[in-house]
Amino acid sequence: MSERLPAPGGLAVVEALVNTVDLGSGRDALDTPEGRARFGIAAGDLDAARELRESLRATCLAHAGHPPHRAVTPLGELLARVPLYVAVDPRDGSARLAPADDDGPLLSRVAAAVAQALTEGTWERLKACELPDCHWAYYDRSPAGRGRWCSMQVCGARAKMRRYRAKGS
Numbered sequence: 625m626s627e628r629l630p631a632p633g634g635l636a637v638v639e640a641l642v643n644t645v646d647l648g649s650g651r652d653a654l655d656t657p658e659g660r661a662r663f664g665i666a667a668g669d670l671d672a673a674r675e676l677r678e679s680l681r682a683t684c685l686a687h688a689g690h691p692p693h694r695a696v697t698p699l700g701e702l703l704a705r706v707p708l709y710v711a712v713d714p715r716d717g718s719a720r721l722a723p724a725d726d727d728g729p730l731l732s733r734v735a736a737a738v739a740q741a742l743t744e745g746t747w748e749r750l751k752a753c754e755l756p757d758c759h760w761a762y763y764d765r766s767p768a769g770r771g772r773w774c775s776m777q778v779c780g781a782r783a784k785m786r787r788y789r790a791k792g793s
Contacts, residue, residue, distance in 0.1 A: 632746060634733070635736075635737055638761070639750060639761045640663075641676070641781075642680050642681050644659060646776065648757045654677075662687070664730060669729065675697055676734060680692075684750055684751050684759075684761050687750060687751045688751035688754060703731070705731065708724065709722060721735075724734065741763050746763075
């Protein structure tokens with residue numbers, strides 16, 4: 625939906641996961657083996673992956689100042705289940721939080737990405753489009769951090785047209 629660049633670092637995986645479903649059409653990439661393989665999701669883990677996706681979407685909506693799109697398990701509850709450790713690079717001494725299992729499940733990778741984004745100050749820039757039939761995740765690169773739509777040309781134009789039409793009624 626968006627012409628925006630992907631989110632930086634590990635947030636790109638979070639953004640991509642949120643955007644696996646098109647709310648307008650109902651198409652869900654996780655319904656296909658290829659869509660699940662992209663994230664390393666086994667068929668038996670599909671419900672948990674969808675729960676994570678919708679908790680992430682609700683958090684992205686909160687980052688944009690909007691209420692959750694529906695009742696979801698709070699993201700903090702999901703991430704609390706994941707063991708992370710501090711990995712220190714012996715070459716330069718840099719440190720990062722990493723999943724206890726490097727080939728861990730999607731939840732572990734998301735938890736590590738969120739932790740990294742928190743330390744980099746980028747977490748709250750991952751938002752969801754305000755249009756209810758979209759809620760596509762996007763990384764807000766605007767200077768003031770006040771982006772509202774995944775795409776100004778599509779969702780922004782639709783929102784502005786709706787407001788314009790409502791004034792004329």
